[in-house]
Amino acid sequence: MPITRRDLLAFAGLAACTSPKAPSVPPVRIEDVLGRAIDAAKNAGATYADARVVRRRDQGVGTREDHVVAVSDDETYGIGVRVLVVTRSEGGATQAWGFAASAGVDETNAAHAAERAVAVARANAGPRKRPILLAPVATYRDHWATPFEVDPFDVPISEKAALLRDIWNDVRTVKGAKYMDGSCRCISEHKTFASSEGSLIEQRVMRVEARFGVTATDDATGDSVSRDHELPPMQAGWEYVTRSSLRKDGRTIAADAVAKLGAPSVTAGKRDIILAPSNLWLVIHESIGHSTELDRALGYEANFAGTSFATPDQIGKLEYAKNDITFYADKTTRGGLATCGYDDDGEKTQKWNLVDKGKLAAFQTTRDQAAWIGEKRSRGCSFAEDYASIPFQRMPNVSLEPGARDVSLEDMIAATDDGILVSGDGSWSIDHQRYNFQFGGQMFYAVKGGKIAGALRDVAYQSNTVDFWHSCDMVGGARHFELHGSLVDGKGEPAQSNPVSHGCPPARFRNINVLDTKRQKA
Amino acid sequence: MSARGFDIGDRLLTLAAKEGADAVVFVHEAESGHVRFAASEITTAGEVSTTDARLMLAFGRRHATAQTNQVDEASLRALVTRTTALAKVAPDDPEYLPPLAPQHYFHNAAAWDDGTRGLAPAVRAAAARVAIGRGDAETLTTAGFVEGHADGLTLATTTGLRAEHRSTWAAMTMTARTKDGTGSGWAGAEATRAKDLDPDALARTAADKAKRSSTPSKLDPGRYTVVLEPAAVADLLGFLLEALDARAADQGRSFFSRAGGRNAVGETLFDPRVTLRSDPLDPATPGRPWDDDGVSLQPTTWIADGKLQNLHHTRFWAQKTGRPPTGDHGTYHLSSPSGDKTSAVELAEGVRRGLLVTRFWYTRWLDPKQLLVTGLTRDGVWLIEDGHVTRPVNNFRFNESPMKMLARLVAMTSSTVRVPAGGSPMRVPSLCCDDFEMASVSDAV
Numbered sequence: 001m002p003i004t005r006r007d008l009l010a011f012a013g014l015a016a017c018t019s020p021k022a023p024s025v026p027p028v029r030i031e032d033v034l035g036r037a038i039d040a041a042k043n044a045g046a047t048y049a050d051a052r053v054v055r056r057r058d059q060g061v062g063t064r065e066d067h068v069v070a071v072s073d074d075e076t077y078g079i080g081v082r083v084l085v086v087t088r089s090e091g092g093a094t095q096a097w098g099f100a101a102s103a104g105v106d107e108t109n110a111a112h113a114a115e116r117a118v119a120v121a122r123a124n125a126g127p128r129k130r131p132i133l134l135a136p137v138a139t140y141r142d143h144w145a146t147p148f149e150v151d152p153f154d155v156p157i158s159e160k161a162a163l164l165r166d167i168w169n170d171v172r173t174v175k176g177a178k179y180m181d182g183s184c185r186c187i188s189e190h191k192t193f194a195s196s197e198g199s200l201i202e203q204r205v206m207r208v209e210a211r212f213g214v215t216a217t218d219d220a221t222g223d224s225v226s227r228d229h230e231l232p233p234m235q236a237g238w239e240y241v242t243r244s245s246l247r248k249d250g251r252t253i254a255a256d257a258v259a260k261l262g263a264p265s266v267t268a269g270k271r272d273i274i275l276a277p278s279n280l281w282l283v284i285h286e287s288i289g290h291s292t293e294l295d296r297a298l299g300y301e302a303n304f305a306g307t308s309f310a311t312p313d314q315i316g317k318l319e320y321a322k323n324d325i326t327f328y329a330d331k332t333t334r335g336g337l338a339t340c341g342y343d344d345d346g347e348k349t350q351k352w353n354l355v356d357k358g359k360l361a362a363f364q365t366t367r368d369q370a371a372w373i374g375e376k377r378s379r380g381c382s383f384a385e386d387y388a389s390i391p392f393q394r395m396p397n398v399s400l401e402p403g404a405r406d407v408s409l410e411d412m413i414a415a416t417d418d419g420i421l422v423s424g425d426g427s428w429s430i431d432h433q434r435y436n437f438q439f440g441g442q443m444f445y446a447v448k449g450g451k452i453a454g455a456l457r458d459v460a461y462q463s464n465t466v467d468f469w470h471s472c473d474m475v476g477g478a479r480h481f482e483l484h485g486s487l488v489d490g491k492g493e494p495a496q497s498n499p500v501s502h503g504c505p506p507a508r509f510r511n512i513n514v515l516d517t518k519r520q521k522a
Numbered sequence: 523m524s525a526r527g528f529d530i531g532d533r534l535l536t537l538a539a540k541e542g543a544d545a546v547v548f549v550h551e552a553e554s555g556h557v558r559f560a561a562s563e564i565t566t567a568g569e570v571s572t573t574d575a576r577l578m579l580a581f582g583r584r585h586a587t588a589q590t591n592q593v594d595e596a597s598l599r600a601l602v603t604r605t606t607a608l609a610k611v612a613p614d615d616p617e618y619l620p621p622l623a624p625q626h627y628f629h630n631a632a633a634w635d636d637g638t639r640g641l642a643p644a645v646r647a648a649a650a651r652v653a654i655g656r657g658d659a660e661t662l663t664t665a666g667f668v669e670g671h672a673d674g675l676t677l678a679t680t681t682g683l684r685a686e687h688r689s690t691w692a693a694m695t696m697t698a699r700t701k702d703g704t705g706s707g708w709a710g711a712e713a714t715r716a717k718d719l720d721p722d723a724l725a726r727t728a729a730d731k732a733k734r735s736s737t738p739s740k741l742d743p744g745r746y747t748v749v750l751e752p753a754a755v756a757d758l759l760g761f762l763l764e765a766l767d768a769r770a771a772d773q774g775r776s777f778f779s780r781a782g783g784r785n786a787v788g789e790t791l792f793d794p795r796v797t798l799r800s801d802p803l804d805p806a807t808p809g810r811p812w813d814d815d816g817v818s819l820q821p822t823t824w825i826a827d828g829k830l831q832n833l834h835h836t837r838f839w840a841q842k843t844g845r846p847p848t849g850d851h852g853t854y855h856l857s858s859p860s861g862d863k864t865s866a867v868e869l870a871e872g873v874r875r876g877l878l879v880t881r882f883w884y885t886r887w888l889d890p891k892q893l894l895v896t897g898l899t900r901d902g903v904w905l906i907e908d909g910h911v912t913r914p915v916n917n918f919r920f921n922e923s924p925m926k927m928l929a930r931l932v933a934m935t936s937s938t939v940r941v942p943a944g945g946s947p948m949r950v951p952s953l954c955c956d957d958f959e960m961a962s963v964s965d966a967v
Contacts, residue, residue, distance in 0.1 A: 061612075064617075067613065067614065067615055067616055067617070068612055068613045068614075068615050069615055069617060070587070071585065071586035071587065071608050071609070071612045072586070072587045072588065072589070073586070073587075073588040073589070073604060073605070073608055074576075074588065074589040074590075075588075075589065075590050075591070075592075076574075076590075076591045077590075077591060077592055078572075078591065096564065096567070097565070097566050097567065098567060098568070099566065099567065099568035099569075100568060100569050100570070101568070101569075101570045101571075102571070103571075103572055103573065103591045103592060116569055117568075119643065120555075120567045120568060120569055120643045121567070123567070123642070123643035123644045123646075123647050124557060124564045124567045124643065124647045124650075126563070126564065126651075128563060129561070129562060129563050130561065130563070156611055157586070157608055157611050157612055158611040158612070158613065161612070161613050165613075178773075178774075179773065179775065215775055217773070217774040217775065218774075219774060219781070219782070219783065220781060221781060222774050222779045222780050222781040222782075223774075223891070224774050224775045224779070224891060225891070226775075295560075298561065299560055299561045299663060299665060299699070300560040300561060300565060300665070301560070301665075302560060302663070302665035302697050302699060302706075303560065303665040303666045303667055303695060303696060303697040303708075304667070304695075306883070306900075306966070309965070309966075388570045388572060390566050390568050392566070427886050427887055427888045427889075427896060428886060429884040429885070429886045429896045429897060429898070429919070430884060431883065431884065431898045431900075431917065431919070431964040431965075431966035432883050432884070432898070432900055432966050433965070433966035433967065434966075435964055435965040435966050436898065436919050436962060436963070436964040436965065436966065438888075438896055438919060438921075438962075440888065458889070460888060460896075462919065462961070462962055464965070493556070493558055493667040493669075494554075494556060494669070513962070515921070515961070517888055517889045517892070517894060517921070518889070518892065
């Protein structure tokens, strides 16, 4: 159903879509601005148009040991207009996408952006090898918001700085722990979407991160190591930080750093490894999350992020992992950094299996991708990082389903005769088709005879995706499931950042190639 | 662009003066346009113009920075209010230094090109179509990106410092893949002037590499003599640049740390033919002649004749250690005063057995303290036998150090090229080095 300005104005629930935290901009009726953009795009010849007004605020405080070194508060606000233009000529119909953005959120700038977007599309119009087909989507008029208790922007900078200073006061009591860097960050995203098909959706997303890292040094040798706390960023309010153990963990993390500095290097070779959720999430991200992006699988990221070993013709056939392992995509889970009510195509967010009992089951799609693999509906994975960015397929939260039995990390250690326990994320790298990967970590422990036998250092493990997930012989139970993630996952040209979470319990992997990174010392 | 930037800066400084604060205003006006193509057709395209104003306010040693892209009067007032509120509750920063007094800066007109600022969507689309057409003609699948940028930067402070700079840049990168998925080739270039890009030459290079890299032979991991093309050299060099930090070195946290709180400046760590410099006024690397702190960026030699000459000193660390600040450079030029080779293929002529590498991918620190980096080869690796590039081989994961790359140098090309680096000019040669560790095989193509 085509949308009109009158329809938009009638949507009273969004009549006051101005941010209460935005005194910097005179009040404007967002629905008027969006309606003007859609109208202008259609008048200029667009067959489809959508527009997003997005305010993004990113506030942070950074510390070094006992003092603050940075306080920042950055805000962007603007409108992005995306259009699809179909031109008919003697040679047949041609299609092209166009996009333009403006920091001026008023009707004049909205119309101008829409007209520029159409002009850009016309400049790129040409015969299509693969027609652009938008999967049908219901018309939504809704709003969605992150559930939280304490707005992190209401927490004074001085309180956040005091939290980090108090942690340093504990860290400094540990002999050998010499430096600490800390930061608290909160990011809000207020987005209102409208499309020429009639949807009007307002969403408010809040994300927080609090972290610190400790460096231990040996002045006599010039040696040093660092150890980061493992509290992941989360879609939540400040209560997430205050209820965590972060404030109490200064001495523990400092002691870890000192223990790692004095630990022996690992002995390289084939080893059994137990990965804590704080380490395993990143393997899931790289080897499952990115491999099952449909645009990547079909060559649309070939010039930058790469392609994928997993392709749609292998759905239901590719034995991706052992037959008791399932990975699911989920943009609905509470706390997930990629969670929202609707994606940037205006599609409702969903949960579905990507790998089902070991076999490739599905891909991540947007409206213009669903038809590529014969699907009738988008999986709702469209995302643009801000008003000035073009929406495209981005990763939902992708997680490992817990095992049926209540297996804990301690159970895995007890069941391991000779292995290595890895926690926290460190170095990470994977090839451009998602075969060969190599990861480090924060802390490494030798496991001997079912018990922890001391810290190790200089550890990295390397494997290939399918081999690795077939080597998994223990998956923890639901009680040991943790959500980790990153605020910054890059993809696309121009590069955009996507926040995303990955949940998993601990898991064990047999006979994995472990490297001693120190043997390469100059 | 600069006049508007200074106007915004002056309005903010006037407001800040009423608060009695030290203030620094940085205004960035940016215009950009791009077209992306993949699966052998244009996919997305866009144009964006932005103006960002960043304000630092300091009350004594309490300071905060806030930024907005709304530059109307009410928004600028709100920015001052917001920044003031943050700064007044921020704890003292003992490392805070007041804004610099007025400095002398050189004007760098060589960094700007009118034609690149006004690059039309149709021009970008035409470049993409050249690439797609080349792929279609040679039965290859193409993907790539064409972009043009114009940036205006101004800096103004309550101490009277004023700086301005305008720059343009354009870049094109593309990948061609064989239809059977066994070959992939890449080419890319960046220039201050869009007309210096040659889409047809890039397309021919990518297509040629795709065809010559198809159906690679299996080759075991191990230590190889490698000939690295400029994109690969620049990727590894970036990690070395990140490590050239004086504070980390002096505090024992860096590869360049030495026992007793010393650092490695003065040590010959690299091959004597290696020189690494930053000079924004060098026509080969036209850049901004001042940094965000207002430090005038003087020609700086980091490595000369293989010896580490300098580490990056911020204003604070320079003051603390009694050295001049180097400023935060954005241009780099790795070169050799000697050498008669002009291409990677000529470098290969001197190799008995080794590998020719197009570029790297997903490079990450493996151990920063050891300057150890991991990553993978991509878009064309060939075996070199008795001076000849003989056949394509599989990709590898490497675990290697940029320091070792420059220490085990066999030869560098005498010429350098500007590689795609996001608009910060970086010129590097192709180079050949021994004993490069390819740690494991990658099945990716």
